[in-house]
Amino acid sequence: MVDYILLGFQTALQPMNLFYCFTGVLLGTLIGILPGMGPVATISILLPITFKMPPIGAIIMLSGIYYGAQYGGSTTSILLNMPGEATSVITCLDGYKMARQGRAGAALGISALGSFIAGTCALIGMTLVAEPVSRLAVYFGPPEYFSLMILAFAILTYLVHGSMVKALIMVLIGLALSYVGTDDITGTLRFTFGLMPLYDGFDLAPLVMGLFGISEILTNIEISIKPDVLETDIRNLMPTLKDWTKAKWSIVRGTILGFFLGLIPGAGPVISPFASYTIEKRLSREPHKFGQGMIEGVAGPESANNASAQAAFIPLFSLGIPPNVTMAILFGALMIHGLQPGPLLMKEHPDFFWGVVISMYFGNFMLLILNLPLIPLWVKVLKVPYPILFPLISLFCLVGAYSLRNSAADIMIMLFFGVCGYFMRKADYEGAPLAMAFVLGPLLELNLRRSLILSDGSFQIFFTRPISAGLMLVTTSILLISIAPLIWRKRKPIEKSVDAESA
Amino acid sequence: MKRANTIASILWVGLGFSMCLGALKLGLGTPSDPGSGFLPFGTGMLVSILGFQQLWVVFRKQHSDDTQSSIKGAANWKRPACVVAILAFYSVLLPHLGYLVATFLAMLGLFTIYDHRRWGLASAGSLFITILTYVLFHEFLSVQLPAGLLRLGR
Numbered sequence: 088m089v090d091y092i093l094l095g096f097q098t099a100l101q102p103m104n105l106f107y108c109f110t111g112v113l114l115g116t117l118i119g120i121l122p123g124m125g126p127v128a129t130i131s132i133l134l135p136i137t138f139k140m141p142p143i144g145a146i147i148m149l150s151g152i153y154y155g156a157q158y159g160g161s162t163t164s165i166l167l168n169m170p171g172e173a174t175s176v177i178t179c180l181d182g183y184k185m186a187r188q189g190r191a192g193a194a195l196g197i198s199a200l201g202s203f204i205a206g207t208c209a210l211i212g213m214t215l216v217a218e219p220v221s222r223l224a225v226y227f228g229p230p231e232y233f234s235l236m237i238l239a240f241a242i243l244t245y246l247v248h249g250s251m252v253k254a255l256i257m258v259l260i261g262l263a264l265s266y267v268g269t270d271d272i273t274g275t276l277r278f279t280f281g282l283m284p285l286y287d288g289f290d291l292a293p294l295v296m297g298l299f300g301i302s303e304i305l306t307n308i309e310i311s312i313k314p315d316v317l318e319t320d321i322r323n324l325m326p327t328l329k330d331w332t333k334a335k336w337s338i339v340r341g342t343i344l345g346f347f348l349g350l351i352p353g354a355g356p357v358i359s360p361f362a363s364y365t366i367e368k369r370l371s372r373e374p375h376k377f378g379q380g381m382i383e384g385v386a387g388p389e390s391a392n393n394a395s396a397q398a399a400f401i402p403l404f405s406l407g408i409p410p411n412v413t414m415a416i417l418f419g420a421l422m423i424h425g426l427q428p429g430p431l432l433m434k435e436h437p438d439f440f441w442g443v444v445i446s447m448y449f450g451n452f453m454l455l456i457l458n459l460p461l462i463p464l465w466v467k468v469l470k471v472p473y474p475i476l477f478p479l480i481s482l483f484c485l486v487g488a489y490s491l492r493n494s495a496a497d498i499m500i501m502l503f504f505g506v507c508g509y510f511m512r513k514a515d516y517e518g519a520p521l522a523m524a525f526v527l528g529p530l531l532e533l534n535l536r537r538s539l540i541l542s543d544g545s546f547q548i549f550f551t552r553p554i555s556a557g558l559m560l561v562t563t564s565i566l567l568i569s570i571a572p573l574i575w576r577k578r579k580p581i582e583k584s585v586d587a588e589s590a
Numbered sequence: 591m592k593r594a595n596t597i598a599s600i601l602w603v604g605l606g607f608s609m610c611l612g613a614l615k616l617g618l619g620t621p622s623d624p625g626s627g628f629l630p631f632g633t634g635m636l637v638s639i640l641g642f643q644q645l646w647v648v649f650r651k652q653h654s655d656d657t658q659s660s661i662k663g664a665a666n667w668k669r670p671a672c673v674v675a676i677l678a679f680y681s682v683l684l685p686h687l688g689y690l691v692a693t694f695l696a697m698l699g700l701f702t703i704y705d706h707r708r709w710g711l712a713s714a715g716s717l718f719i720t721i722l723t724y725v726l727f728h729e730f731l732s733v734q735l736p737a738g739l740l741r742l743g744r
Contacts (some may be wrong), residue, residue, distance in 0.1 A: 136731055252640055252647075256602055259637045263609060266630050275626040278612055301677075305670040308703065475715075478700035481673070482693065482723060485680060490733045498681035506674060514594040536624045544621030 088218070091433075091441045098442025099449060104147055107140070108446045111148035112453045115155020119175075120163055120465050121476070126156040127522075128303055130416050131295035132480070134423075135487045142424035143439050147446045149420055150400070153413050154206065154447065157396045158454045161198040161389050162465050165191060174392040177360045181377065181384030188380050197326045197334050197382055198389040199458040205342040205390035206451045209397035212346050214444060217433065220405035224430035227406065229537035230548045234558035235408055236531045239352030241562045243523060245569050246358055249515045257511075261521035264289055265528025272536060284496050291419040293488045293501035294525060298518040300484045301505025304477050306512055326382070334386035337367050341390030348391070349398025352410040359395040360388030397447065403428055404440060408527075412519040415526040595648045602641030609634025672703055688738020689728075694720045 098104060118129045130149050137145035160175035165182035178198065185194040227235070244254035267278045268288025279285040326334065344366065345359040367387040368377045377384050402410045407429030409415040421428050426436060433440040488501040508518050524531075542548035550556050609630055619625025676699040684692045697716035702709065727733040 136727075136733070139732055252643060256637065256640050256644070259633050259640070260605075262633050263605075263630065263637070266633070270626040273626050275616060277616060277626055277630065278609075305673060308669045308673060309666045474701070474704035478697055479719065481677065481700060482697065482719065485677065485693075485696075486723065486727055486733065486735075489684065489735075490727075493734050493736075495681045495684050498677070498684070502674065502677050502681065505677075509670060510594075514598045516598070532629045535629060539621055539624055544623075546621075 091437055092214070092445065094438055095441030095445035098143060098438050099147075099446040103141075104144055104442065104446060105449065107144040107148040108151050108450050109453055111151020112155035112158075112450045113457065114148075115152040115157075116159035116454065116457050116465070117468065118152070119156035119159020119161075120468055121471075126153045127295065127413050127416065127519075128299040128480075129156075130413060130420075131292060132300050132483045132487045134292045134295075134416065134420055135490045137420065138423065138490075142421075142426055143442050145424060146417070146420065146426075146439070146443050147450075149417055150443060150447065151450050153417070154393065154396045154450065155454055155457075157206075157393050158199065158202050158458050159465070160392075161202070161385075162195065162458075162462065163469065165194045165198065165385070166466065167469065174360055174396075175389075177364045177388045178385055180364070181379070181381045184378070184380035185382065185385065190380065193326050193330055193382065194385050195462055196459065197330060197386050199455060200326065201334065201338045201341070201386045201390040202393040202458075203451055203455045204338055205345060205394040206397050206454075207448065208342045209346050209349070209394040210444070210447050210451065213397055213401055213447075217401050217405050217440075217444070220401055221430040221433055224406050226554060227430075228552070229534040229541065230552050230555040231558065232408075233531060233534040233538055234549055234555040234562070235352065235406070236527050236534070238558045238562045238565075239408065239410065239527070240520070240524065241565045242352060243520050245565050249517065251569055253514075253516050254520045257516055257518070257520040258524040261524025262528045262531065264294070264521075265525050266532070271529065271533065284494075284500075289500065289525075290491055290497065291416065291423075291526065292491055293497045294504050295416055295522050296484050296488055297501040297504025297506075298508040298511075298522060300480065301501060302508025302512060302518070304481060304484075305505065305509040307473060308477055330382050334382050337363075337383040337387035338390045340366060340370075341387040342394045345391035345394030346398045349395035349410070350401055352402055352408055359391040363387040363391035400444075400447075404432055404443075405430060407432075407530075409523065412522050415523045419526055592648060592651070595644065599641050599645035599648060602644065603638050604641075606634045606636070606638030606641055609637065669703055673700065676700060684738075685736050686739055689735035690720055690724060691738060693723065 099108070114129060114133075115126065118126060129152055133149070133152070137149065140148070157174055161178045161182065164175040164178035165186050168179050168183040182194045182198065185191065240258050244251050244258060263278075265288070267285055269275070269286060270277055276286065341359075341363040344363050348359040348362065364377075364384060364387060367381075367383045368374045371377065371381070371383060373381070399410045399414050402408045403414045403418060407418075407427070409418040409428075418428055426432065426439060484501065485498055488497045489495065491497050511518060511521075538548050539546075548555070549559055613627030613631035613634055616627030616630065617625040618627050618631055676696055680692055680696040683695070687695075694716050697719050698712055701712035701715055724735065728735050
């Protein structure tokens with residue numbers, strides 16, 4: 088293992104890889120700070136541009152954007168009361184209150200340092216755990232992979248903000264889109280309507296650029312966004328001893344919780360800050376003060392989302408299963424660069440795997456440097472008006488889509504998904520389950536068909552093999568938990584009516 | 591919102607049925623040897639069923655709190671419509687006019703969406719962005735951009 092780590096250092100320390108890492112974390116921090124521009128959209132937009140880059144450099148940069156955004160998201164939460172990222176929503180509660188009390192520096196400082204500690208600890212965990220997990224993958228056959236993907240979809244639909252049925256519809260639409268093109272097993276053309284550009288199916292990049300990039304623009308330009316940055320003196324970024332005493336266990340708990348939640352497919356960094364906040368509030372001696380500027384309410388969730396973001400790479404690299412939508416896009420990026428995520432990745436491409444992992448250590452250091460001394464600069468960035476920003480984002484989308492195949496048809500496909508995404512937002516349909524299902528669709532179908540061939544057409548194969556049965560059991564439990572409140576609510580009026588009749 | 595949900599539900603039902611029909615044409619195969627239409631058929635069925643469920647939910651709701659607006663937050667739909675139109679025109683004009691001209695026109699359109707009066711400033715900004723991105727994409731990132739009929743930027 089030491090040899091591999093040294094190989095990782097050798098790869099990550101190459102000047103170009105350091106440059107890609109810096110560019111990634113810088114862009115990540117920037118888009119994390121800018122409300123209405125997330126890592127999913129940015130990675131989607133930049134994905135075609137990385138095609139001409141070496142695979143290691145491309146993945147180092149795209150990964151940097153992902154974990155860098157987790158750092159940057161807290162700045163807007165604290166200074167604007169507007170989360171830069173979905174993972175920083177909960178930071179608004181106590182972070183913004185701290186800023187209003189004149190403690191913006193302490194909130195930003197503990198957020199950056201907590202993120203750094205959590206990110207680094209999660210990376211150490213990743214270094215130690217990734218290899219054993221990939222060895223575990225040997226026990227994974229087609230039924231286990233199919234069950235794991237079904238579990239990922241169950242968790243994803245359970246954790247969405249809105250209706251679970253709507254999320255399930257989105258998963259199915261994502262799967263349906265993945266069927267378009269040539270069937271890998273039989274070679275039959277499916278749902279192509281005789282259109283040549285559809286013979287190879289939809290490309291990932293225009294789909295996600297439209298769904299997340301263009302639809303985001305269309306939604307944001309409806310209203311006039313005027314950033315209302317809190318005019319406060321940002322100083323004393325290093326937390327005091329009293330702050331550390333209060334926050335240290337929150338950081339530890341947030342790190343552990345975030346790490347394990349990051350490993351679960353479908354959960355990801357969005358749920359971990361909420362879970363961390365709830366735990367901190369429950370364990371606090373002053374729970375009534377949460378929401379009024381408690382430093383634990385910033386330290387715990389910020390540590391949790393960073394640990395979770397780092398841990399999410401483990402199932403992607405070791406099992407080949409992306410646990411969230413950003414990882415699903417990275418999964419696509421790896422495939423485009425000719426690398427198959429999964430247990431063989433670290434065996435066949437150790438320089439790639441360990442190079443990317445070690446670059447994340449450097450990335451975390453760079454983020455600490457970017458986040459603490461450069462905060463006044465980020466505050467200025469927040470004041471860039473949206474009417475200037477959105478044409479630039481649009482242009483990056485346009486060039487990104489065009490450069491895929493030097494074809495204007497890809498711009499039209501992106502625009503089509505952009506309009507679809509816009510209306511989906513209007514009717515409360517989320518794009519994340521669709522994108523994840525689109526990426527996992529071919530794998531899901533392949534593993535289902537292989538499983539059925541193995542079992543001679545019996546669906547029992549998913550319930551008779553121990554790992555698969557265990558995963559299916561968890562999936563069933565999640566579905567039952569989500570259906571239970573609906574049945575409970577339906578029963579109540581019946582009980583009431585019985586009571587009324589008896590009265 | 592209620593109307594949006596009704597339209598979406600009908601769309602899902604229709605889409606689901608169409609998928610089932612398409613899958614039947616492809617051939618379902620047998621469970622021991624699934625055909626190309628096996629999983630699409632199952633997916634189509636589920637989409638239809640869930641579409642019906644959503645339709646049922648919409649019709650069951652007697653008192654909708656936002657019946658006044660058909661689509662949530664449709665405060666200013668003109669701007670998104672303009673952006674879509676500009677981007678669609680861009681995709682059509684790009685191969686003919688080339689990157690420099692098409693991008694300049696698209697940027698000019700996008701910069702003036704919020705404020706129609708500042709044409710001078712928008713023109714200067716568009717020109718600057720067009721040249722800057724051309725250098726970035728074409729020169730540094732080696733992205734092949736169309737030169738168009740005017741052969742500008744070759």
